[in-house]
Amino acid sequence: MVDINLAEASVEQILANQRGLIAIGAGLAVGLxxxxxxxxxxxxxxxxVGAMAEREELFGKGLIMTVIPETIVIFGLVVAILLLFL
Amino acid sequence: MAFLIKRGSKKYPYITARVRAMKSKLMPREVYPKLMNMDIPEITRLMGESEYKQDVDELAQKYSGLDLLEHALNQNLARTYRKLLRISKDEPNYLITEYLRHWDIWNIKTILRGKYYGAPAQEIMDAVVAAGQLGYRQITSIANMESIEDIKSALANSPYYSAIADYEGGELSTIENELDKIYYSRLLASIGKSKGEKLSLKFIMTEIDLKNLKTLFRTKKAGLDKDVILELLIPGGMELKSRDLKKMSSLSWSDFLKRLEDYSYWSAISEVVSEDMTSLMDVEAVLDKYAIEYASKVSHYYPISILPIYDYMLRKNNEINSIRTIVRGKKVNLPDEIIRKHLVM
Structure with missing residues (x-):
């Protein structure tokens, strides 16, 4: 950890520090x-997979059900993008 | 992270989804009235086009007619249950294994009964369902044994030995009781403390209750002595605890019926039970139906647990029993009305 004394830090240093924190936040949003x-x-x-093993025609439905929680990580990604680029 | 992966649903999602898909392949209710209108060859053909195809095809060289159907049904049941064991892991696998020991008991009873009445080994094998821990080969070799001593020594290492150790031939009812008791006490003792196991416990205790109710109805109707009845009952039920059983076994027929009103099962059986009823067929059919409905109800309460698997096992067994009832009824020319009464749908 770099120890920054805010009273002595230049404006650039403080901005860089904030960008670092934002990047950590974005990383957490996607990762978690x-x-x-x-x-x-x-x-x-x-x-x-269990249902498909018995009835192959359930492949389509199974796939859709499986990717529904994918929305969670998409929300995380959106938050990360907002943090980084706005 | 390991604790997050290890805890949770313990391999249930796969098996429950698969079992549900298997359940959707069972015969729909509409098929049974159709089966009632068919002859045995027609039924055999229909079965040969359904889920039973493999079994009918395999056995068609050896058997024909009623025998073929009978064997195909038994083989299919055993195969289905073994499949459940194959596709499950860990806790569900363990619970299914314990539950399926029921068929070991069934097979041992069948063999002993067959020997008692001097039936040939081939005939005994007709009624065997190799779904438990005893494999088909093992059962065949036991069924081919002549003396009770040989059978006993063949089963010496099984957990059921204590029930048959003193058997010397003759009346089987005490042995059969003892076997049932061993089965249920082992089943209850084997269940641990996890959530899935607790649900399993509740289900099995209800099953014991229903079994005890059937026994009570039969023995009360026959007017048996209190001590004899108590011997026949299985301890460990859900609502009918040992104390209730003791009380009920000493009541008269009409008091017994009145007493039943205190239990939740009454709502299911109240319509068919009356003091002057002559046949217990209706009550038993209603109790079987209650078991199936109960299993299906609780399997919806806890969709990712052992309960949907029990539900499936009950339904599969019921399907096979129903088909067998229809076929057997047709064979002896029973009127449709009576066959229908025996069906649990």
């Missing part, structure tokens, strides 16, 4: 939401 959707998809995926 990624883990969350993975946890949700784990069971749904297993169930979809």
């Amino acid at each position: 939401s990624g883990i969350a959707s993975a946890l949700a998809e784990k069971d749904i995926g297993a169930a979809a």
Whole structure:
């Protein structure tokens, strides 16, 4: 960790520090939401494969159900993009 | 992270979804009235085009007519149950294994009964369902044994040995009771403390209740002595605890019926139960139906648990029993009305 004394820091240093924090926030937004959707998809995926093993025509439905929690990570991605570029 | 992956639903999503898909392949209710209007060859052909195709095809060289159907049904049931064991892991697998020991008991009973009445091994094998821990080969070799001593020594390492250890031939009812008791006490003892296992426990306790109710109805109707009845009942039920069973076994027929009103099962059986009823067929059909409906109801409460699997096992068994009832009824020319009464739909 770089120790910055705010009273002595220049404006550039402070701005760089803030950009770093924003990047960490963006990383957390994508990373945590990624883990969350993975946890949700784990069971749904297993169930979809189980159902498909018996009835192949359930492939389409199973696929859609499996990717529904994907929205969580997309929200995370959107938040990350907002943080980084706005 | 490991704790997040390890906890949770424990391999249930895969097996429950698969079992649900299997359940959707069971025969729909509309098929049974159609089956009632068919002859046995027609039914066999229909079965040969359905889920039973593989079994009918395999056995068609060896058997024909009623025998073919009978064997195909038994083989299909055993295969379905073994498939459940194959596709499950960990906790569900363990619970299914314990539950399927029911068929071990069934097979041992069948063999002993067959030996008691001097039936040939081939005939005994007709009624065997190799879905438990005893494999088909093992059962065949046991069924081919001549003396009770050989059968006993063949089963010496099984958990059921204590029930048959003292059997010397003759009346089987005590042995059969003992076997049932061993099965249920093992089943109850094997269930641990996880959520899935607790749900399983509730289901099995209800099953014991229903079994006890059937026994109570039969024995009360026959007017048996209190001590004899108590011997026949299985401890460990949900609503009918040992205390209730003790009380009920000493009541008279009419008091017994009145007493039943205190239990939740009454709402299911109240319509068919009356003091002057002569046949218990209706009550037993209603109780079977209650078991199936109960299983289906709780499987919706807890969709990712062992319960949908129990529900499927009950339904599959019921489907096979229904088809067998129809075929057997047709064979002996029973009127449709009576066959319909025996069906649990």
